[in-house]
Amino acid sequence: MEVRARAPGKIILAGEHAVVHGSTAVAAAIDLYTYVTLGFPTPSDNDDTLKLHLKDMDLEFSWPIGRIKEVLLDIGGQAASSPSSCSLETIKAIAALVGDQNIPESKIGLASGVTAFLWLYTSIHGYKPAKAVVTSELPLGSGLGSSAALCVAFSAALLALSDLVTLDFSHQGWQMFKDSELDLVNKWAFEGEKIIHGRPSGIDNTVSTYGNMIKFKSGELTRIKTNMPLKMLITNTKVGRNTKALVAGVSERTIRHPKAMASVFTAIDSISSELASIIQSPVTDDLAITEKEEQLEELMEMNQGLLQCMGVSHASIETVLRSTLKYKLSSKLTGAGGGGCVLTLLPNLLSGTVVDKVVAELESCGFQCLIAGIGGGGMEISFSGSS
Ligand SMILES: Nc1ncnc2c1ncn2[C@@H]1O[C@H](COP(=O)(O)OP(=O)(O)O)[C@@H](O)[C@H]1O
Ligand SMILES: C[C@@](O)(CCOP(=O)(O)O)CC(=O)O
Numbered sequence: 378m379e380v381r382a383r384a385p386g387k388i389i390l391a392g393e394h395a396v397v398h399g400s401t402a403v404a405a406a407i408d409l410y411t412y413v414t415l416g417f418p419t420p421s422d423n424d425d426t427l428k429l430h431l432k433d434m435d436l437e438f439s440w441p442i443g444r445i446k447e448v449l450l451d452i453g454g455q456a457a458s459s460p461s462s463c464s465l466e467t468i469k470a471i472a473a474l475v476g477d478q479n480i481p482e483s484k485i486g487l488a489s490g491v492t493a494f495l496w497l498y499t500s501i502h503g504y505k506p507a508k509a510v511v512t513s514e515l516p517l518g519s520g521l522g523s524s525a526a527l528c529v530a531f532s533a534a535l536l537a538l539s540d541l542v543t544l545d546f547s548h549q550g551w552q553m554f555k556d557s558e559l560d561l562v563n564k565w566a567f568e569g570e571k572i573i574h575g576r577p578s579g580i581d582n583t584v585s586t587y588g589n590m591i592k593f594k595s596g597e598l599t600r601i602k603t604n605m606p607l608k609m610l611i612t613n614t615k616v617g618r619n620t621k622a623l624v625a626g627v628s629e630r631t632i633r634h635p636k637a638m639a640s641v642f643t644a645i646d647s648i649s650s651e652l653a654s655i656i657q658s659p660v661t662d663d664l665a666i667t668e669k670e671e672q673l674e675e676l677m678e679m680n681q682g683l684l685q686c687m688g689v690s691h692a693s694i695e696t697v698l699r700s701t702l703k704y705k706l707s708s709k710l711t712g713a714g715g716g717g718c719v720l721t722l723l724p725n726l727l728s729g730t731v732v733d734k735v736v737a738e739l740e741s742c743g744f745q746c747l748i749a750g751i752g753g754g755g756m757e758i759s760f761s762g763s764s
């Protein structure tokens with residue numbers, strides 16, 4: 378039997394980085410997904426390997442099960458129901474397995490994703506032969522949560538083929554997990570994110586698992602119901618960066634200037650809480666929407682200023698801010714920054730002509746613009762034969 382899982386990317390409306398240090402952040406799922414297909418060979422296939430195919434990158438990896446057993450002696454899938462962290466020793470052991478595959482130097486950033494796969498796979502299914510295929514609509518390393526979407530999709534596909542979840546195998550099309558099963562997916566995905574990010578807050582895997590819009594603080598989520606139309610332009614500066622290094626940079630700054638950074642984190646906590654309550658409060662007419670949009674714009678600008686304070690902005694991000702400001706539009710980086718993606722609020726009454734002009738200007742700088750649907754569903758799975 379083959380299962381397909383999909384998990385969405387996300388945007389962070391306020392609070393990235395500060396959320397790692399205990400502040401509130403607000404995030405929404407977007408309608409761009411990472412897909413993982415997983416299947417076990419039949420005995421007649423006579424295949425005793427674990428395979429991982431990263432289809433978009435045209436990379437195929439294969440490990441003989443004997444080699445995995447030799448390197449990862451004590452994992453063996455006994456702990457699938459209680460997610461645990463990958464020890465440093467095991468990360469080193471997995472590095473030897475990843476090393477076997479000679480990933481080209483230009484694609485070495487993928488090694489952490491492959492490491493997360495091997496940890497999640499062996500933790501949940503032990504030493505069983507299988508093939509996993511990954512495709513994604515998300516740009517990698519751009520702040521839209523591709524790492525979390527990958528870990529959620531892996532965890533969902535792995536658990537769907539375990540005896541820990543109950544599913545309707547005859548159901549046609551996408552189906553959801555029960556709440557307690559989603560919790561298990563989320564916990565495993567967080568363990569995968571730890572391998573990729575070092576010190577994740579958990580917001581990305583949580584919003585990818587449960588979908589919609591969430592407020593997140595110290596590992597606790599509160600679902601948010603939006604009461605206003607919210608349209609964001611996402612501009613990908615295409616400047617590559619790595620979340621792990623940026624998160625570590627903020628932590629180092631916090632060690633150097635603990636008091637100043639604590640004030641920054643407190644300010645961001647207030648910004649996120651205020652932003653969440655504006656989004657949730659009822660609106661009566663267009664005027665009320667415009668007022669709320671102006672408040673949101675101001676909060677986004679304040680958040681961006683504080684992100685700059687943390688050292689995670691970038692010349693390319695500043696270029697987007699300047700370009701959008703010419704049209705009186707407010708922007709902030711989203712995700713880890715250092716390049717990656719920028720959000721621009723598109724007010725409800727903004728004319729299509731202005732949007733076209735801003736997009737044309739941003740694209741003339743070499744950036745890529747997209748308008749994604751926000752606040753949609755979380756992870757889902759489907760069995761082969763259905764869509
Ligand atoms: N589809 C994918 N295939 C393989 N690795 C992936 C995939 N998506 C994400 N990754 C892993 O996640 C890393 C990017 O994560 P990160 O730096 O957190 O940025 P973001 O989560 O914003 O995209 C990649 O370098 C890779 O290791
Ligand atoms: C910077 C941070 O707040 C978000 C990182 O998101 P992304 O990997 O850049 O999509 C880190 C985290 O919360 O784990």
Ligand SMILES: [Mg+2]
Nearest residue numbers: 522524525620
């Ligand atoms: Mg990430």
